[in-house]
Amino acid sequence: MSNSTSGVTQSGTSSSSGTMAMNSNNTTNTPEKVISEQLQENLDYLEKTFSNSTDIIFRHWNYGPDLKYAACSVYYESLVQEDTVNYMKISLQDLATHEIGPGMDVTPQDIRTFFEHDGVSSKKAVVLNDLELVVEEISNGRLLILFDQWDKGLGFKAESVETRQVNESVNESVVQGPRESTVENLQKNLGLLRLRLKTPKFKLERITSGGDTKTTVVYGYIEDAVDAEVLAEFKKRIEQIKELEILETSYIEQLIEDSTYSPFPQHRYTERTDMAVAGLLAGKIAVLSQGTGGILLCPGLFTEFFQSSEDYYQRTLIATLVRWLRIVAFLIALTLPSIYIALSTFHPELIPTVLLLAVLNAREGIPLPAFFEALLMEFFFELMREAGVRLPKPVGSAVSIVGALVIGDAAISAGIASPIMVVVVALTGIASFAIPQYNIAIALRIMRFPLMISAALMGGFGMMICLLFLLLHVCKLRSLGQPYMAPLAPFRLKELRDVIMRAPLKTLLRNPRNHLKHKPLFNQKNED
Known part of the structure; x- marks a missing residue:
């Protein structure tokens, strides 16, 4: 026996x-x-x-x-x-x-x-x-x-399929901090999260999509950190879509979002496990799927798209200045071409005399109005950016840089565009690259064109109307039922310590289960 x-x-x-x-x-x-x-x-x-x-x-x-x-x-x-x-x-x-x-x-x-x-x-x-x-x-x-x-x-x-090894994140590179990123293996990704969250309150729930793919989808949350209403709404929506074919987490994002036709992303993506854990600690729901190398964080608020994991590895003053720089970059990427069109077409009196003479000299002999000039240059810039992304990596960067130099110089020499317009378009593109989250930068690329059209039709007044409609849209927008512009609208003063500025870690790192939640971590006398 x-x-x-x-x-x-x-x-x-x-x-x-x-x-x-x-x-x-x-x-x-x-x-x-x-x-x-x-x-x-x-x-x-x-x-x-x-x-x-x-x-x-x-x-x-x-x-x-x-x-x-x-x-x-x-x-x-x-x-x-x-x-x-x-x-x-x-x-x-x-x-x-x-x-x-x-x-x-x-x-x-x-x-x-x-x-x-x-x-x-x-x-x-x-x-x-x-x-x-x-x-x-x-x-x-x-x-x-x-x-x-x-x-x-x-x-x-007995499954054995070759996947990428854990390596440095490609889309969220940092100078200081952890460098590990997620891979296409679901179990590895869950293990990386478990290594950082050593608590039984970190819950993981699994579903299997319908159809022929049978994709395994796992969503996780920290039990006493997540909002109960948000979790209930998420579970309700995920139940409604689990019978559909799901190939990637972006499918889930599009199927559970509140406003399908909004250009603004309503959930965040990250490849970094430290960023995902920080989101979980803040009450987010993390969604992972087999075969996807990224984590979806729900819900995503507008102010969170300006945050980077490196903000919390730098000193307070440096992190705050960098965050201000990103906000300025956002405004430049959104409005700079339309401001140039409005000033040069409708409001030349607002331009200082010396600068106005320089603009007029630069535009002398240009056959196109400022709007069509800006539209043409923006089109070529977006075309080069897309070509640089689609080409093989060693070739793509070279083509995009050389193409920008050659086309910009050729456009000026041919009299199609003025030098100042090339500078405006280049600054707009560089500013969009300074935003940490790629999907909000895509929204900027879309919103620039309605602003340019309104500036070409009615100048600054048209720009203001378009910006007001844009502001109304984002204030009305929801993510899993939560206000998209929170904590700015509705205004929540206590939550602003990690929005426009990054408050010292001693005020951010508090135990959510501690009743002394709003008291500083250390005695103020010992701060020095």
């Missing part, structure tokens, strides 16, 4: 883990095709289901004395490690040589009893009783084993 146990242990599983996994699956999947005790019936169903798939493997083998009992392993060779298959094959071959006792053979009933009650294995396994679940587990990269005369299947975790 000890020999038999030793042989089966390498490929078995504990009864608790197998039963729990089976019960978990049964709660969400109603059995539609029960596994038959006749192995051939099960294989006929699977062969029909996986027909015309060249990477599906059906490996038949026998076990027990005289090899008189049949079994079959089914797996995708494109998803399963070959060494795992070999390991399972060697382990299960032990069943062919071991005996329970004198004159007694290993039967399917013995295997069933072992796996459902006594089995222990170094390979995690689940016990399945539904062929639909078998198909799903094979598609998820498991190695499935079916036995003749047993109406159950064994699923062993």
Whole structure:
């Protein structure tokens, strides 16, 4: 009996883990095709289901004395490690040589009893009783084993797909601070978050999308930090979309956002685990999906798009000045071309005389009005930026820089654009690059053109009307039901310490469960 146990242990599983996994699956999947005790019936169903798939493997083998009992392993060779298959094959071959006792053979009933009650294995396994679940587990990269005369299947975790290693973030590079970023492996990303949040209050809930993708989506939050109403609203929306095809977290962003046609992003993205943890501590909900190298933070407020993780690794004064610089860059990227159009077309009296003469000299001989000149240069700038992104990385940066120099110089030499217009467009583009979050910079690229049109039609008055409509829109906008412009509108004085300026960490780092929440961390006498 000890020999038999030793042989089966390498490929078995504990009864608790197998039963729990089976019960978990049964709660969400109603059995539609029960596994038959006749192995051939099960294989006929699977062969029909996986027909015309060249990477599906059906490996038949026998076990027990005289090899008189049949079994079959089914797996995708494109998803399963070959060494795992070999390991399972060697382990299960032990069943062919071991005996329970004198004159007694290993039967399917013995295997069933072992796996459902006594089995222990170094390979995690689940016990399945539904062929639909078998198909799903094979598609998820498991190695499935079916036995003749047993109406159950064994699923062993064996998925092996190459992914990126944890490396430095590409889109959120910093000078000071952690450099690790998320990858396309969901389990690695969850592990990186767990390493930073060592508390049972960090909850993770898992759903599986519908359709053919069956993408695994996990959302997490800190139990006593997240707002209960926000969490309830998020769960309500995620339940409404979980039956849809979801390939990436950006699908979730677009499906749960409040205003689909708004140019402003209503949720934040990050590749940095420290940024994600900071958001969780602030009451955000983090959404991750298999195959996506980024984390979605919900809800996203307008003021948060000007924050960077490096703000909290620098001293207060430096971080505050940099944040002011980003706000100025936002205003420049949004309004500079339209201000130039309005001043040069409708309000030349507002320009100092010396500067006005310089503008007039620069525009002498330009055949296009200021609006069409700005529109043409903005179009070429956006075209070069898009080309630089789409080209291979070693070539893209060179093309965008050389293209800007060549086209700018050629436009001035040909008399199509004035030098001051080239300067305005270049400053606008550089200012948009200074904003940490890429998706808010895209919104600026869109909003520049309505402002330019309004400035060309009615000058400063038209600009003011367009800006007022823009302000009304962002004040009306919501993210998971929360005001998008909070804490500016509605105005919340206590929350402004991390908006326009970055307050000292001693006032920011407070235990949310501490009743002395609004008192400084240290005694004011010891600040020096």
